[in-house]
Amino acid sequence: MxxxxxxxxxxxxxxxxxxxxxxxxxxxxxxxxxxxxxxxxxxxxxxxxxxxxxxxxxxxxxxxxxxxxxxxxxxxxxxxxxxxxxxxxxxxxxxxxxxxxxxxxxxxxxxxxxxxxxxxxxxxxxxxxxxxxxxLTIYRPKWIPVLFGSMLAVLILLYWTTVRSFKPLKKLAKQIQRFGEGHMDISTKSEERDEIAFVANQFDAAVKKIRAMKEARTLFMRNIMHELKTPITKGKLSVALMEKGEEEQVLRRAFNRMEQLISEMAEVEMITSQSLDLVFEDCDLKKMVEAVEMLLFTDVLDQTIAYTCEPCTFHADCKMLTIVLKNLIDNGLKYSSDNRVEVCCKNGEIRIINKGEPLEKSFREIVEPFVKGEANHSHANFGLGLYIVKSILDAHGAELDYLYRNGKHYFIIKGLKQVS
Incomplete structure (x- = not known):
């Protein structure tokens, strides 16, 4: 407003x-x-x-x-x-x-x-x-009230036409706001011939083009994921029937990496498409971390997630926030030098901390899609994790910050609404 x-x-x-x-x-x-x-x-x-x-x-x-x-x-x-x-x-x-x-x-x-x-x-x-x-022989000019009335009428007419010309601007502003909120089903087409109508029609054409590109991208992504799932599934079944050996491990690792890529691409497609509708509720941080532990099988991988803060609750989409924590914790475990990640809540901020060497790239670079560092594990991801995190936090009106201090990486989530 x-x-x-x-x-x-x-x-x-x-x-x-x-x-x-x-x-x-x-x-x-x-x-x-x-x-x-x-x-x-x-x-x-x-x-x-x-x-x-x-x-x-x-x-x-x-x-x-x-x-x-x-x-x-x-x-x-x-x-x-x-x-x-x-x-x-x-x-x-x-x-x-x-x-x-x-x-x-x-x-x-x-x-x-x-x-x-x-x-x-x-x-x-x-x-x-x-x-x-x-x-009385004085001159009384009758043109003064006539002139005043004429000028006032012209002024009122100009005001009416000007306001009428600018009225479509309110509609255009509302539609642009809706477009900024992610709504693609908008139209700003105008039949007028003034400058505002020209801008509205150009914006309408741009929206249609963006909508077509987005639909094409979504269809392309879904088709790729659909076409890849079947051969990957068949490949994994074939590998399961093979004798244990170096070739079997290489193929298993390749199919796992391809399956992980499809999973991350599915998350990106869901987050960046129109289907992402946030459902806000009270989310307990400790319960979400426990859910992440179940997803990552940390006990099997001999990895540790330490929850080192008091009970903390945020008003957010719990499912999406769990994905954020999963990606950050998974990223921390993969790049950790001691297979340990610490999660804490301080001053309304969620911090994911792990030991490790400094980043080879800047923080701004690694949050871009398909940009990743050299992890100490063979199953490193494809550089989509932090991009997914950033996209979800943007939808919440929050942000991800980073700092490196005393040999530790700090990924800090700021701006979430904390429930007292």
Missing amino acids: VPLRHSIFFKINLFFLFAVAALISFFVMTLREFRMQELQLIEQQVIKDEAAIRKIILAGEEDSPRKFREKGYRYIEYPDAVRPKLTPVFQIPPASFPPMVAERIRDGRLRIYRDDDNLYFELVGPHHSTMIASR
């Missing part, structure tokens, strides 16, 4: 949220700027209209309404009916107003209102009020 802060979808969402926030901030700041400019224009119009209205009133003409109409103003006959629908403005006069106008506003003799299209000047007298309407 990818951490949230590293997720590409998190970054996309964050980017678009930032873009929307920036667009809204820009829109709000633009509206605020236009409103400030509008307010300045209204202030200028108020000063101009108030002077013109006052001039007409001071002229004292009898037909004042007609005079207002001639100057482009509208006389309101019933102020009380209109006033509730209007919005008061400049109740506190701005600094740009002439002192006389500001004084009249403060003492209530002049009241100014507005709606969407007009300014209203109410001249308050001792007995009645006169209200004059003046047309």
Whole structure:
């Protein structure tokens, strides 16, 4: 699972949220700027209209309404009916107003209102009020909300298409994870035409090729093992009927080595194929070592396996872990100078220890398949034992380490889950 802060979808969402926030901030700041400019224009119009209205009133003409109409103003006959629908403005006069106008506003003799299209000047007298309407001549750009809406719609559309384009990436990541876990029955084929679809289709083709190669390899291995078992069995029966002698020992040794090779190849095929499904349970180390003793017939071969630690239990696949111990102990006995292997558990690590000469090859080399050293026994294996060990431990999420100290080889199993 990818951490949230590293997720590409998190970054996309964050980017678009930032873009929307920036667009809204820009829109709000633009509206605020236009409103400030509008307010300045209204202030200028108020000063101009108030002077013109006052001039007409001071002229004292009898037909004042007609005079207002001639100057482009509208006389309101019933102020009380209109006033509730209007919005008061400049109740506190701005600094740009002439002192006389500001004084009249403060003492209530002049009241100014507005709606969407007009300014209203109410001249308050001792007995009645006169209200004059003046047309607002300011410019209100209608393209701002249209532009904002268009940009927001484009941004949302881009976000939707981008997320939609990246959605197959989640499916591809899950399928790659399943493939990494060993599942070969996956498909990432896509009908889209973008770069993600190209990667998905290339990966799908690679999976199919790997699956075909793996199936071919498995079939090849099984066929070889099947074809070899029959002649080896017949050969061993024939050797059993031969008289004891040097030729009989050579043939018996050859057939035993071939049988051992088939056995190791079978283990490799099982471990590296899809058939390896680990069954985790509590595994007692001492019981597994006893099972290894039965498998290796150490009492017959005059070899010793010493269990030198307290009871120790691990949560693992007991069958597979027994194979690991069998291969490591068998390897230790074959390369031991005193036919003795010590098995102990310390700090959650399993150690297989034997005396012997230093390795002729590096540890990294000997864990590769078909790489082996010179053992002190004639029945040395074919170099698959440590490769099998490594493969099983990899499946458990554990690892095999090695060190040589004071004339002893230490093969150390690390990373297994110990049961307290």
